Amino acid sequence: MTSYATDPSTRSGTDPSTDAGSLSLSTRPDPRLSINQATIKHADLATALRITADAGVQAIGLWREPVNEVGLDVAARMLADSGLRFTTHCRGGFFTLPDGAERIAALDDNRRAIEEAATLAAAAAEGSTAVLVLVAGGLPVGSRDLIGARERVRDAIGDLAADAKAAGVTLAIEPLHPMYASDRAVVSTLGQALDIAADFDAEVVGAAVDTFHVWWDPQVLDQIARAGREGRIATYQVCDWKTPLAADVLLSRHYPGDGVIDFGSLTRAVIDTGYDRDIEVEIFHADIWADAPESVVRCTAESFSTAVSPHLR
DSSP states (O other), X not given: OXXXXXXXXXXXXXXXXXXXXXXXXXXXXOTTEEXXXXXXXXXXXXXXXXXXXXXXXXXXXXXXXXXXXXXXXHHHHHXXXXXXXXXXXXXXXXXXXXXXXXXXXXXXXXXHHHHHHHHHHHHSOTTOOOEEEEEOBOOOTTOXXXXXXXXXXXXXXXXXXXXXXXXXXXXXXXXXXGGGTTTXXXXXXXXXXXXXXXXXXXXXXXXXXXXXXXXXXXXXXXXXXXXXXXXXXXXXXXXXXXSSOOSSGGGOEEOTTSSSOOHHHHHHHHHHTTOOSOEXXXXXXXXXXXXXXXXXXXXXXXXXXXXXXXXXX
């Protein structure tokens, strides 16, 4: 499992590797909380499903690597047996390659990811959503053409839209913070994601709103409202931002409430659009990954109940 990954913060000044395990939920986890599997990266699929369900969390977002380790049919049966809702499949995308064999292979791989998302959503509990999260991809080696790279993202989604529609899957374009523009995502703002999505039916192409990536954008509240009007919020994901960033900035996500993100304004903006789906916590952080996954799920539920739940209605 090499693609999904982080720095955790400490929880309120404590060491997550020692204190998170002592946390106990005073109430049941918020029924809209979903654990994105990246948050417990080192747990295999069976363990991730078991500890999520055992903690009373009702939903999970999966990643392709652990699903493919056991095979799609087995993963679908395991998910069905868990009783959990399925919220997203991570990840597709990486569309910025120029024409050639590698781009064709990337598109074929995305078609497989669409099939996986559809199969898993159909197997999971009622209320599941067939959403494939797309990370656009960074600049090709030697290129400085951001505009051209974004156009190739649009073209690739055009190639995949019919497959997604036939499978009943929504492709969720995820804008990533601009610090990832060179290597991971030339789509950096929610507005850019929505501009690409506008060429397609909302049921087929939407956007992922991830607090870690969009909190800084002075236009974010207006763009969330726009996404709501256009019916394009496919998933809402939360985690926090705290400086200093890790040496590997990919691993700089924190538990909600441990950093500087205003979850109140962002969450209320999303909910005001009528968004009524589950909300994922997705954290990439080396210390959190090193903690026992049972402790991480408990700590995630606690932080969600404090930082996010008060703004749901």
